[in-house]
Amino acid sequence: MDEKIISILNETRPEFDFSKSNNFITEGLLDSFDILTIVNSLDENFNISIDGLDILPENFSSVDSIKKLLIKNNVSL
Amino acid sequence: MNLKFNNKKITGILTVLPENEIKFEDEIENYSFSTSQSMKLKLIMGYNKRRVVKENTTTSDLCVFGLNYLFEKKLLNKDEIDGLVLVTQSPDHFMPPTSHIIHGILNLKKDMVCMDINQGCSGYVIGLNQAFMLLEQEEINKVVLLNADTLSKKVSKYDRNNNPQIGDGAAITIVEKDISSSPIFSSVKVDGSGSDVLIIPAGGFKMPSTQETSILKKDDSGNLRSLNHLVMKGADVFNFVQREVPQIVEELLESAACSHNDIDYYMFHQPNKFMLKKLASKMGVPEEKMPNNIVENFGNSSGATIPMTITFNLGNKLLKESFFVCMSGFGVGLSWASLLMQLENLTFCEMINFK
Secondary structure, eight states: OHHHHHHHHHHHOTTSOGGGOSOTTTTTSOOHHHHHHHHHHHHHHHTOOOOGGGOOGGGGSSHHHHHHHHHHTTOOO | OEEEEOSEEEEEEEEEEOSEEEEGGGGGGGSSSOHHHHHHHHHHHTOOEEEEOOTTOOHHHHHHHHHHHHHHTTSOOGGGOOEEEEEOSSOSSSSSOHHHHHHHHHTOOSSSEEEEEOOOTTHHHHHHHHHHHHTTSTTOOEEEEEEEEOGGGGSOTTOTTTTTTBOOEEEEEEEEEOTTOOOEEEEEEEOGGGTTSEEOOSSSSSSOOOTTTTOOEEOTTSOEEOTTSOEEOHHHHHHHHHHHHHHHHHHHHHHTTOOGGGOSEEEEOOSOHHHHHHHHHHHTOOGGGSOOOSTTTTOBOGGGHHHHHHHHHTTTHHHHOEEEEEEEEEETTTEEEEEEEEEEOOSEEEEEEOO
8 A cells, every 4th residue: 555655645745755764744744735635545545435524634634644544434454 | 694585586598708718728838837737737627628818808898798699589587577686706996896887887677776785706695695685675676686706817727727718708587576486496605704815915905016016926836926916725615615514415405304405516616626526526416417617618707607507518408398407605704505406497507608
């Protein structure tokens, strides 16, 4: 799952190295529109529909936080 | 707050589309983002093309054009108008009310109620509620509701958050008494603590427009705008909509003793495709029952988007067919409002181009 998430992150913002970041939001790697792009990709790739109320910056601050969101949407590891 | 109205109906809806059409691709270079990023957003948000007015075209121009069309086609008799309600956030002037300017240009009768309401994206439902309340009066039999905005003039062309989605437009809705109509249920809510979430900071009496307020400044996301421009805290608005709109609709259905199965269409305000898809998913509503094709064709024209959604997606069908419709508007204020009513046997339901 990690590889898939990183691939989606790289597709969204290819200019950044997400592996070197501790927090994608506070370090400025992702903005609010990037998050929408990522949600759209996650929905399509994992055949889910992430709840609009979960579209919060803190849920997209790291690979782990995105993974937690996927698990909440019943995506198996 | 729940509201209920008896013996009222909508008898006609006309939307007026401004003269200029702008394509998303034509403006990509204005934004400080990569083309590939912008093109992804185009797909997700439904940015495509939008209608905006020319520099000199005003809210009253759009309304007068539409009303004259109805007079000329004999779809509306000016002497029968007992109430004229204009919902807008882009008045021609601070004073007088733009509804009065329209009244004067069209030489309407003096014995009538005429008013402006300052409301944005929830303005169609709020305007309908006002029209229904006026129709409770014995002497008022026909109210013309106008929803019109030219907010594109207040958006920075370097603001990717707002510019690609903002459109202009006007809608004219005729509301009348009808003893055979089924009850209309509505609910309105407001949260003024979010009044800064969608705002044009300068240009009013608190912060007049000056040379200083017109200086473009870059925000954290790289958008350039000044204090004279519309600014939106997009994440806050998104969260507010996803939290409040499904809830108000559920409460409304309960108060009307209805279920989602009874609704033929969810004619919602049109901020962008992504937000509407997420709303439909959260509410368990099939996307075909909640049209989301207005931003991609015309842009988001504030209070005019719900009637635009109706005329664009149903049009002439409403002259003969009957649909139970749930409307919902949400945005600046913050305010949100929903309404359940039967739409049927309209005299007209169409879109025209402003010339």
